[in-house]
Amino acid sequence: MDFGSSALSTRRSVLAGLIGATGWLGSGFASPARAAGEFAGKTVVFAGWGGAYQDAEKTAYCDPFAKETGARVLQDGPMNAAKFRAMIESGAPNWDVADITIDFLYAGTGDNLFEKIDRSIIDTSRIDPKFVHEYGVGCIVWSYNLGYSTKAYAGKETPKTWADVFDLAKFPGKRGLGDNPVATMEVALLADGVPIEKLYPLDVDRALKKLSTIKSQTIFWATNSQSQQLFVDGEINLGLILNGRAYDAAKKGAPIAISWEQNIQSVDYLVVPKGSRNREPAMKLIDYMTMPANQAKMANLLAYAPTNPKAFADVDPQVSSWLSTEPGNVKKGFVINAEYWRDNLKKNTEQWTAWKLS
Amino acid sequence: MKSSGLSVWRSLRGAICLLVALYLIAPLTIVVIISFSGAPFLQFPPPSFSLRWYDNLFTDAAWGDALQVSLSILLPSACGATILGTAAAYAIVRGRVPGADFLYAVLMMPIIVPSIITAAALFGLYRLFDLNGTLTGLIIAHVVLTTPYVVATVAAALRTLDPRLEAAAATLGARPVASFRHVTLPLLAPAILSGFLFAAVACFDELIVSMFVSTARTRPISVQMWSNIRGDVDPTIAAIASLSFAFALLALLGSLFFTRRPEVDRSA
Amino acid sequence: MTAGPGFGRLDRRVWLLAPALVVLTLAFLWPVGWLLSRAFTQPQPGLGNFVQLVRNPGYLQVLGNTFLISAIVTPICVIIGFPVAHAMTHSGPRIRRTLIFVVLIPFWTSLLVRSFATVILLGRNGPVNGLLEAVGLTSEPVPLLYNLFGVLAGAVQVLLPFVIFPLHAVMLRIDPTLLPAAMTLGARPIRAFVSVYLPLTLPGLITGATLVFISMLGYYVTPALLGGPRQTMVAQVIQDQIAQFGNWGIAGALSLTLIAATGVLLFAVHATVGFRASVR
Numbered sequence: 093m094d095f096g097s098s099a100l101s102t103r104r105s106v107l108a109g110l111i112g113a114t115g116w117l118g119s120g121f122a123s124p125a126r127a128a129g130e131f132a133g134k135t136v137v138f139a140g141w142g143g144a145y146q147d148a149e150k151t152a153y154c155d156p157f158a159k160e161t162g163a164r165v166l167q168d169g170p171m172n173a174a175k176f177r178a179m180i181e182s183g184a185p186n187w188d189v190a191d192i193t194i195d196f197l198y199a200g201t202g203d204n205l206f207e208k209i210d211r212s213i214i215d216t217s218r219i220d221p222k223f224v225h226e227y228g229v230g231c232i233v234w235s236y237n238l239g240y241s242t243k244a245y246a247g248k249e250t251p252k253t254w255a256d257v258f259d260l261a262k263f264p265g266k267r268g269l270g271d272n273p274v275a276t277m278e279v280a281l282l283a284d285g286v287p288i289e290k291l292y293p294l295d296v297d298r299a300l301k302k303l304s305t306i307k308s309q310t311i312f313w314a315t316n317s318q319s320q321q322l323f324v325d326g327e328i329n330l331g332l333i334l335n336g337r338a339y340d341a342a343k344k345g346a347p348i349a350i351s352w353e354q355n356i357q358s359v360d361y362l363v364v365p366k367g368s369r370n371r372e373p374a375m376k377l378i379d380y381m382t383m384p385a386n387q388a389k390m391a392n393l394l395a396y397a398p399t400n401p402k403a404f405a406d407v408d409p410q411v412s413s414w415l416s417t418e419p420g421n422v423k424k425g426f427v428i429n430a431e432y433w434r435d436n437l438k439k440n441t442e443q444w445t446a447w448k449l450s
Numbered sequence: 451m452k453s454s455g456l457s458v459w460r461s462l463r464g465a466i467c468l469l470v471a472l473y474l475i476a477p478l479t480i481v482v483i484i485s486f487s488g489a490p491f492l493q494f495p496p497p498s499f500s501l502r503w504y505d506n507l508f509t510d511a512a513w514g515d516a517l518q519v520s521l522s523i524l525l526p527s528a529c530g531a532t533i534l535g536t537a538a539a540y541a542i543v544r545g546r547v548p549g550a551d552f553l554y555a556v557l558m559m560p561i562i563v564p565s566i567i568t569a570a571a572l573f574g575l576y577r578l579f580d581l582n583g584t585l586t587g588l589i590i591a592h593v594v595l596t597t598p599y600v601v602a603t604v605a606a607a608l609r610t611l612d613p614r615l616e617a618a619a620a621t622l623g624a625r626p627v628a629s630f631r632h633v634t635l636p637l638l639a640p641a642i643l644s645g646f647l648f649a650a651v652a653c654f655d656e657l658i659v660s661m662f663v664s665t666a667r668t669r670p671i672s673v674q675m676w677s678n679i680r681g682d683v684d685p686t687i688a689a690i691a692s693l694s695f696a697f698a699l700l701a702l703l704g705s706l707f708f709t710r711r712p713e714v715d716r717s718a
Numbered sequence: 719m720t721a722g723p724g725f726g727r728l729d730r731r732v733w734l735l736a737p738a739l740v741v742l743t744l745a746f747l748w749p750v751g752w753l754l755s756r757a758f759t760q761p762q763p764g765l766g767n768f769v770q771l772v773r774n775p776g777y778l779q780v781l782g783n784t785f786l787i788s789a790i791v792t793p794i795c796v797i798i799g800f801p802v803a804h805a806m807t808h809s810g811p812r813i814r815r816t817l818i819f820v821v822l823i824p825f826w827t828s829l830l831v832r833s834f835a836t837v838i839l840l841g842r843n844g845p846v847n848g849l850l851e852a853v854g855l856t857s858e859p860v861p862l863l864y865n866l867f868g869v870l871a872g873a874v875q876v877l878l879p880f881v882i883f884p885l886h887a888v889m890l891r892i893d894p895t896l897l898p899a900a901m902t903l904g905a906r907p908i909r910a911f912v913s914v915y916l917p918l919t920l921p922g923l924i925t926g927a928t929l930v931f932i933s934m935l936g937y938y939v940t941p942a943l944l945g946g947p948r949q950t951m952v953a954q955v956i957q958d959q960i961a962q963f964g965n966w967g968i969a970g971a972l973s974l975t976l977i978a979a980t981g982v983l984l985f986a987v988h989a990t991v992g993f994r995a996s997v998r
Binding site for chain 3: 456459462463464466467470471473474475476477478480481484492493494533534535537538540541542544545546547551553554555556557558559560561562563564565566567568570571572574575590591593594597599601602603605606607609610611626637640641644647648651654655657671672675676679683687688690691692694695697698699702706
């Protein structure tokens with residue numbers, strides 16, 4: 093599925109030059125010898141989130157994999173957790189590798205939905221250990237950032253911390269937040285002065301109370317594309333946005349910038365559903381994902397940070413300031429507590445829904 | 451007094467029609483204009499002009515495949531729904547069926563049940579018969595989902611049809627089928643056509659169930675658009691929407707050209 | 719009431735119902751029924767899911783909100799659609815064709831894309847606000863999106879044809895001499911309209927209103943894109959329960975409640991208006 097937008101192709105050709113120049117640094121070391129064409133004739137279905145992100149995953153992971161192993165990779169999606177569950181529960185999933193969010197990783201592990209990561213095929217040592225899970229391998233690190241309109245605040249003081257999002261006097265205009273308790277509640281508590289170390293377990297009532305102070309001035313976006321569109325349309329002046337989305341928007345000329353203060357990091361994982369009929373090639377595809385060169389490609393395309401520390405060597409310096417795992421950025425933020433959300437998502441979502449309607 | 455009341459009504463009616471026309475056409479106009487936008491966002495007015503989104507559509511095989519799938523399932527689904535629905539509506543309104551109200555409610559079920567439930571249910575069912583990712587599966591799903599529209603529309607019209615017309619035809623010696631063909635059908639034609647249109651559009655727009663029973667290779671245009679929208683919102687979807695608008699325009703103009711009948715004067 | 723063939727015993731025409739019912743049963747009632755039965759079996763057999771539904775304020779509120787929004791959208795569609803259908807029926811051929819065109823063509827443009835276009839139209843910096851300010855009606859952007867107005871603007875646009883076409887089909891059947899006849903007999907125009915014309919359009923009106931109401935109940939893309947938090951509708955919650963928690967039990971319970979409430983409402987409407995009330 094080649095969504096060939098011309099902007100992307102220009103970037104690809106630049107990238108090809110970059111990669112060629114630096115060489116395939118660190119690729120192929122310590123991995124088991126692969127016979128070329130070992131999976132010839134096999135088809136692996138990769139399910140992603142669609143759009144530019146999946147495009148990039150195809151270029152960065154699937155194409156090299158297909159080329160070297162002879163397997164065929166089909167792109168499917170968009171990722172829909174309900175469909176994924178239905179598929180797995182029926183016993184014969186037709187997706188072999190899926191890109192999922194960390195909360196689904198935890199939920200799915202609890203419900204026994206995934207195959208155990210096969211370390212004999214995947215070299216997990218390449219990946220930062222905190223991104224390796226028994227049932228999934230972290231592929232990109234991204235973060236919830238404070239995005240703001242450079243047009244609205246041109247020449248004025250720009251918003252820096254979450255408290256600024258709740259300061260209607262100093263930073264007037266509409267704000268944007270995700271229609272999801274995850275990260276939004278953390279944002280509210282941080283704005284209310286709760287220090288990061290004391291954040292979890294979340295004081296949901298306090299968070300909702302804080303959110304109520306800006307509820308009428310807030311637009312709750314349902315999809316990430318919406319969060320971008322809101323900035324482009326000038327509907328909101330500041331708010332929550334994923335760093336990769338902000339990067340994408342800025343690249344395309346939207347007047348948006350982000351602050352790294354109190355950024356909330358999260359990880360996307362690649363998993364193999366239980367019962368996949370192509371388990372081995374699927375695991376192998378994930379292995380290709382761990383290679384530094386491939387991860388660097390992803391980072392350069394979309395500002396989603398690599399989980400393989402060695403990938404930084406190949407990352408375009410201009411992009412690195414947008415990356416969540418860039419050391420300076422990491423220091424200012426924290427990783428979202430996925431275990432807390434695994435245990436409390438249901439309860440918090442119910443309270444969130446009730447609060448929305450009040 | 452009578453004529454002034456009438457003209458007040460007529461002006462009011464005209465004003466409403468004009469406003470409605472603007473209301474319905476405005477978004478469409480925006481969509482067409484944006485499809486030629488040079489910006490990678492949905493921006494209005496567009497900062498520059500470009501054909502690249504149309505180019506996207508024609509060069510990307512995924513769109514071509516999706517379009518092919520949608521076109522392949524559109525007619526069979528709409529026709530299937532129209533036939534089943536018209537027959538059912540006729541049986542319920544004309545036949546003396548016990549529990550007709552209940553049966554009507556049952557026939558409406560596919561649009562009452564939340565589509566995510568239908569989607570998951572059909573997915574499970576199709577797995578047993580290997581129908582996921584097949585045109586047949588998609589057609590069956592769409593027939594099921596769109597028949598209620600036909601039933602509702604045709605039943606409404608049937609209820610205004612004097613049953614004595616058919617009885618008269620029978621008395622004159624016409625057999626039931628002939629009576630239906632020559633008496634009922636022509637009178638029912640606008641309703642059946644409306645039902646057919648509803649079914650076709652509902653099939654074209656249907657997203658959730660299609661998403662569940664499609665696969666990478668066999669997916670209709672609605673799922674393809676959703677996939678594009680989830681990833682990034684660029685004017686490619688505006689391009690495809692404009693194309694479907696152009697197609698509908700041509701089809702409508704064509705049908706108007708071919709069905710020039712003497713218009714009955716119903717001015718009021 | 720009807721003196722059709724098979725008078726006195728079960729009408730042979732009943733068999734026309736068979737194909738639709740067979741397809742419906744095999745490809746819908748059976749799989750959906752089985753899935754919804756999980757409301758009573760997951761995670762434990764019994765009525766636990768329904769108890770949870772009642773106990774947690776969020777669920778009932780969302781259900782109530784869903785019916786409320788549909789109840790607001792429906793009369794709006796009917797009030798706007800009626801004059802349009804009337805004009806379609808009783809105007810000269812040119813106007814009729816233009817109206818059919820205007821109503822039909824947008825119908826063919828994807829719902830999804832039209833929703834996005836509506837977002838652009840109604841945005842703070844969009845053309846509508848621009849026009850309002852240019853004309854001098856407002857001095858700053860009016861919030862037309864991410865609230866109930868946004869949802870209405872998006873939904874009515876999409877649902878109007880469901881009222882207009884059934885009404886039009888029924889209006890075509892109404893004898894054009896009835897209204898003048900009533901007025902000749904002394905009825906004032908409004909009286910004639912309300913007592914003679916309106917009741918005759920009832921089957922189309924009810925059908926249109928029913929289709930709009932039921933369709934709106936199940937919408938979630940439109941409220942998600944154009945509405946605010948207070949416009950959360952049940953389809954989204956059901957979807958989330960399945961996607962995030964695999965909670966088929968609650969999803970099933972919510973669905974069954976929705977279906978039951980809709981069924982009761984439909985039944986009530988048809989009972990009062992008379993389901994099989996035909997013209998004579």
